[in-house]
Amino acid sequence: MTVSGKNEAFDTSTLVGNYLGMYFDKEQGVRLGETTVVSRKAHALIPGKKGHVRVLTNRDAGKTYRNFVDVDQVVHIDVHHSPGEIDPRLVARHIYWGIEQHLVEIDPSLGFNEEEKNKAVLEYALRIEVVTAAGKGTVYDLSQGEVRPPDESERHATHIHILASFTSDRYLMILPVAQAAEEAILEAGLSLGKIKRIVHGKEKAKQESLAGYLILPWRKSQGDYTSVLMRENQNQLILKLAEKFASVEELEEFMESYSSNIFKRKSREEQKRKVGDLDEYLEQLQDLGLMRKGLLGPTLTNEGKQLVQYMIRHRCDIEAEIRRSIRRTPGRSRSYQRIGKSERSASHIEFTNRNKTRPLGASHWSGDIAVPETIIQARKRGLVTGDSRLTIRKEDLQVYDRKSYVPIDICLLIDASASMAGDKRHAACYLAEHLLLTGREKVGVVIFQDTKARVVVPFTRNHKYLSRGLASIRPGGFTPMADGIATAVKLITTTKVSNPLLLMITDGVPNFPLWSMDAKADAMKAAEAIARSNIRFVCIGIESNKIFLRDLVEVGKGTLYVVDDLNQNCLIDIAKYERRMASHE
Amino acid sequence: MKRYADLSRHDGNQTLFDLVEMSIAATYCGDPLHLHAEGLRGTGKTTIMRTARDILPTITRVKGCIYNCDPRRPHCPVHRDMSAEELAAVGVEEIQMPFLEISHxxxxxxxxxxIDLAKITDPSNPQAALLPGVIPQAHRGIIFLDEINRLADTSPEITDILLDVMGNKPGRLQIEEAGLPVVELPIIVSVWAASNPDEEPGPLEEVRRQLSDRFDMVFYMGRPGSVEVVADMLAKSREKEKSTVDSKVEALHAEYRRRILEIAAGYAEAELPDFLRNFIARVYIKHNLESLRAVEAIQQGTILYSLLKKRKQPTVADVIEMIPLALKHRVDGDTLVKIMNSLEARGTKESILSLKEKVGGAKGKGGVEKEEEELFVGGARRLKDIGRSELIATEKTLNPQD
Known part of the structure; x- marks a missing residue:
């Protein structure tokens, strides 16, 4: 769009100002005349492309150049010229004149009122900063002869860099300022530079990667960051990485295997089974500057080695941090479908609550007596009835309240067939840790893969045992569900557990039998044992296997949850819901 | 018993010392600052907080008032309705700023x-009188709760009381007892708490979110990182038996007390500069923080911290120092790091824009100029020579084929 010639009645500068405001609001930059690029963003010539300017729409000019906190406060004007130095004082003088002239043009009465005019010019002169290769300063300072040296990054040999802290009502002054800058260029004996193209773009989005937004000691280009900031960033990086790898140990193991000692390296296949998309991880670690490609595949950089050292030294803090993040309860996902409902009576554990007392009921004589409360009660009654001696009657007795809770020990039965590698495995392991860390009950883990099932973690409250056990899970092979169920039932019935809950997580259907030749029939038979043993049974599966799993939970007298995606939030949501339901029945 | 001045300071715990001193000064001014120290077993959270008793300044109260009535603003049921003359007759006294604990x-x-058990069972003159609990008795002072996550889990009733006391500044406390009129008191008290998030029942924010939000500042204790620090600590733990250093330690404590009063005096006067206030407000708006308490805490902390560091005026660096303390328990780690980075990542420092950085370094100055020269296209017309209709060109008009 161009400025149409219809509005001759309006003053050109005001018109240009209005149009600029409009484009700026659309986050756009424009070329003014042929030499000048104006925007409220950062923009610069594109290296290697003559006369091309890129406007970075995600970089506000005020924030970028002036350390402003607020956006859209600064108009960025670049007037291009042939390479060479221009005295910024010369530019400032021209701008000062230009503003003065323009103000008088708008309001001729100013021409006779020197004081008012100077005040008005000053308003602008203080808001405009000029930067050239030779120096910088506000128009006011420069016109007083004060020049500051430009920062290294600001030395532009091909354009006058003008930053104007203008609100939209001052945009009318942009055109006169640009014109004045051009005049200064010509007076300095340089020629005007032409801008041929403008492109808009974003500064490379770093956020997409695992932790690209982090500022890391070895990635900062310049500038001082406070130590607080560096520490927070470094810790966050380790947490993120450890979260991906489920534990510090596994992360360490992974990183160590890429240290330059090639003999320590584990096979790629082995790692793939565990972490899934190995290449993606490697690429991200390279992005973070922790690894580099070498002749013999990727190896750790010095920074990577340092990070490993840091992890080893701060192991216990980091592990505590990770446990803390595992404890965090995610928001409700509710993206599941529930079929069936298991009904089992649960046994309670009662204990005394010393913080609360209540009168002893009329019916029974049990409970721990709260002595001070009882005496006060008796005495209060005495005062009311006018009894001067302390006598305690049955109705005065106060006892401590009792609390009860239902312990629910959970046995996770995890499908570890080949299809579970990567995120699904990670989600299931995360669930196991979350349950252990957020509850008071024991957690056990059984997996089934290849041709048989295996108890990975017997019922425990020890987080170390649990994470060590989980780390040994390497998905692969068939889905021997029947053996899985049978093994889990055996584990539950042979261990002293209270209100057991068997939680099966699978993304498939059985394809390896146990007793007969029919994998599915065997699984059904195994499920009967669940019902017989009075175990609460919950199965989490995916839509495509719904029909088989529905039959299975019917036989096992359990509940089926069908989810779109076996992600950790969903699993936690379901497990917590089931735990709550079990304790309320 | 260890003494405050004896404790070793290192990178991992220095901030807690700062916070403790800031909180005492703020409490002295009647503007409490609630602290929560989290950390692994044996990192010294409780020790630092308990020994802070040693550096508490004195406060003036109405003589014998168990509620610690400020003579200028009496608030307790006994003194609040007295006239100035009556109060003067009662007199005043100096006591150490109260420091009380709520146990499990x-x-x-x-x-x-x-109800006061002693008074009600007094055979000669039985009466139903109110015996104020720990909170009203700690008015104008500090309450310390160890293992607050466990307390929040097992005593929801006490947690509810704390929520009221910490909800506003000053907080309020309502005492209800059958047979007595309901008493409502304004309470100015800083609550200090310690907990190990790694032990049952987990971090406070998971146990009782509201209570965790009530804390202005949360600090994660670090372990001492170097051999020297640990050796120093070991040496000091032997030293405590020798009483010869007593006067020296006492002098140090007196110095701390003097500093705290100095900070308190500065705090009563201090104002946050407008630009910093706007800066903090922007953090709230831009990052969608939930609780206004967070930004209030940042503001309060910034002023106190700048005074503690003997600065004439708070700076952006002070704000940044306070941000993790005020936000760590309120937002997740990712958000916190993003907030902090966005505050610091401004400026040309790490700008990808400067050609210098891109082509510089290896090529040096000459290289840059050459590069810039290559980008130059001559023959541009002056703005003055360009007609009105051609003045503005956009990306589209310049690249018509797209």
């Missing part, structure tokens, strides 16, 4: 207040 055997009665 605490009950609602012992924390808030209950």
């Amino acid at each position: 055997s605490a009950k609602v009665g012992t924390v808030a207040g209950s």
